Amino acid sequence: MTQDQGAETDQKSRPRNGSKRVTDERPWWDTFPWWSAIIAAILLWMAWQIATSEDYELAWDRISPGLRLTVTATLQAFAIALVVGLAAGMGQLSRNVVARNISRTYVEFIRGIPILPLIFTVALIVVPETTEMLNSRLNAWFGWEFKLSFQMRATVTLALIYGAYMAEIFRGGIQSIPPGQSEAGRSLGLTRRQTMNSVILPQAMRAIIPPLGNDFIAILKDTSLLSVLGVLEITQRGRQFSASTFKFREGYFVVSFIYLILTLSLSLLLGLLEKRMTRDRQGER
Amino acid sequence: MITLSGLTKTFDRTIHAVKDVDLHIDEGEVVVIVGPSGSGKSTILRCINLLEIPTAGTVLVDGFELTDTSTDIDHVRAEVGMVFQQFNLFPHLTVMENITLAQRKVRGRSRAEAEEMAMRQLTRVGIPEKADSYPRQLSGGQQQRVAIARSLAMEPRVMLFDEPTSALDPEMVKEVLDVMLELAAEGMTMVVVSHEMGFARAAADRLVFIDEGEIIEAGPPEEIFTNPAHERTRAFFDKILY
Ligand SMILES: Nc1ncnc2c1ncn2[C@@H]1O[C@H](COP(=O)(O)OP(=O)(O)O)[C@@H](O)[C@H]1O
Numbered sequence: 001m002t003q004d005q006g007a008e009t010d011q012k013s014r015p016r017n018g019s020k021r022v023t024d025e026r027p028w029w030d031t032f033p034w035w036s037a038i039i040a041a042i043l044l045w046m047a048w049q050i051a052t053s054e055d056y057e058l059a060w061d062r063i064s065p066g067l068r069l070t071v072t073a074t075l076q077a078f079a080i081a082l083v084v085g086l087a088a089g090m091g092q093l094s095r096n097v098v099a100r101n102i103s104r105t106y107v108e109f110i111r112g113i114p115i116l117p118l119i120f121t122v123a124l125i126v127v128p129e130t131t132e133m134l135n136s137r138l139n140a141w142f143g144w145e146f147k148l149s150f151q152m153r154a155t156v157t158l159a160l161i162y163g164a165y166m167a168e169i170f171r172g173g174i175q176s177i178p179p180g181q182s183e184a185g186r187s188l189g190l191t192r193r194q195t196m197n198s199v200i201l202p203q204a205m206r207a208i209i210p211p212l213g214n215d216f217i218a219i220l221k222d223t224s225l226l227s228v229l230g231v232l233e234i235t236q237r238g239r240q241f242s243a244s245t246f247k248f249r250e251g252y253f254v255v256s257f258i259y260l261i262l263t264l265s266l267s268l269l270l271g272l273l274e275k276r277m278t279r280d281r282q283g284e285r
Numbered sequence: 286m287i288t289l290s291g292l293t294k295t296f297d298r299t300i301h302a303v304k305d306v307d308l309h310i311d312e313g314e315v316v317v318i319v320g321p322s323g324s325g326k327s328t329i330l331r332c333i334n335l336l337e338i339p340t341a342g343t344v345l346v347d348g349f350e351l352t353d354t355s356t357d358i359d360h361v362r363a364e365v366g367m368v369f370q371q372f373n374l375f376p377h378l379t380v381m382e383n384i385t386l387a388q389r390k391v392r393g394r395s396r397a398e399a400e401e402m403a404m405r406q407l408t409r410v411g412i413p414e415k416a417d418s419y420p421r422q423l424s425g426g427q428q429q430r431v432a433i434a435r436s437l438a439m440e441p442r443v444m445l446f447d448e449p450t451s452a453l454d455p456e457m458v459k460e461v462l463d464v465m466l467e468l469a470a471e472g473m474t475m476v477v478v479s480h481e482m483g484f485a486r487a488a489a490d491r492l493v494f495i496d497e498g499e500i501i502e503a504g505p506p507e508e509i510f511t512n513p514a515h516e517r518t519r520a521f522f523d524k525i526l527y
């Protein structure tokens with residue numbers, strides 16, 4: 001499509017001073033992805049440092065055990081956020097006035113507050129107070145109490161925040177499907193639910209999956225904020241290492257290195273997935 | 286088969302799309318609706334399967350009172366096929382899957398039964414070889430014929446067509462009209478919004494002219510073409526007929 005247009009304009013605009021435009025191919029150095037070579041070089045250099053320098057190795061040994069917590073928190077937060085996001089996204093499109101307004105309130109409220117104050121608010125005020133309220137009942141009825149570790153509180157906060165962002169992704173994806181699709185489904189006698197599940201959602205998924213992937217990466221990075229609650233994930237371990245050894249450069253280099261490896265490989269995967277989705281789609285478009 | 290009484294539809298409290306329309310359509314009758322753009326043709330059609338909910342009046346289809354909340358509207362919709370100007374095929378499904386989806390989910394047919402019915406309808410509209418294609422691989426005329434096959438596979442009692450050839454390139458209009466003509470000859474009850482006067486002449490039992498949400502006049506097509514009773518009808522045909 002764009003190529004066709006390019007060819008057309010080329011034909012129309014005549015070359016001026018005899019210079020001929022015989023090809024629109026660009027030289028290799030113009031199209032080569034230098035940026036990926038640069039990043040690869042930086043990563044290699046970092047890996048080399050960690051492998052050869054004692055200080056870096058020490059930092060690596062102290063910080064990398066936090067990976068497990070970072071990954072667990074990411075997966076948990078993403079999973080909860082998916083459920084919350086789908087519910088709130090569909091809730092906003094619901095015919096039910098209560099569901100619609102609760103979803104909207106949640107989304108607007110969360111999206112209007114920066115993550116850091118939200119984490120403090122939820123982890124230090126909302127969670128303790130609601131659990132306290134619940135626990136007085138639970139204790140009286142079952143002799144059992146409900147406890148959330150700081151790590152879980154922070155994870156739930158992250159999930160609630162990203163749930164609000166994902167709600168918008170789901171809503172947008174569903175609304176991007178022309179109304180004629182659901183009209184066709186309904187006029188064939190499919191129920192609202194059947195139309196949603198067999199006609200709308202499968203098409204909306206193509207618009208939903210890439211931004212959800214981006215949110216996954218964003219959650220991974222934002223687990224670093226859990227460090228403010230003392231959760232021993234990568235960033236917090238980096239802070240502790242640097243503070244106790246005064247090796248700030250080594251500590252934060254290693255932290256950045258780990259995040260970069262994770263996020264870059266994830267976006268690479270996501271890119272491949274998107275490519276496959278467009279290829280699968282060529283048959284039908 | 287279809288009885289509209291006092292059908293009124295007002296959008297946003299101010300746009301009076303359909304005003305107090307009475308229309309009765311017998312079983313096997315083919316009715317063609319014409320009228321200027323924005324006169325309410327689509328809205329009337331969409332009220333017949335409750336894609337629009339009437340503001341006032343009643344819609345009786347096959348003995349079911351649609352505006353009555355106790356009527357199972359999904360059940361009635363399965364009996365009323367609808368063909369849209371923009372085809373509205375499901376782009377993520379093959380032609381075969383487009384035609385079998387509702388048969389299986391609504392009619393509860395097995396895969397084999399549904400596929401057999403789909404092939405029968407595809408043969409009827411002349412493109413059995415396209416069963417495994419995706420909608421985007423088909424021309425507009427082929428897509429519209431698949432849409433017709435998809436509706437027919439539900440074995441509806443009534444078929445509604447909303448400008449089925451308006452989005453087509455000229456050379457594809459005939460292949461769709463031919464399918465519709467055949468359907469009319471087989472005795473299907475049809476309500477067709479279309480400005481294809483050749484089709485109206487050949488197939489319509491009645492032509493209904495609508496302007497500003499009201500039925501201006503109705504009768505046999507030839508009579509209305511040659512001797513319209515109202516000035517508005519005459520003016521309209523002067524504009525669209527050569
Ligand atoms: N969903 C809607 N919301 C508001 N106005 C509408 C809607 N659908 C149709 N209308 C208005 O109702 C009138 C009749 O529309 P329509 O039935 O589509 O006309 P036609 O099919 O004859 O061109 C037009 O003025 C149109 O703008």
Ligand SMILES: [Mg+2]
Nearest residue numbers: 326327328448
């Ligand atoms: Mg219309």
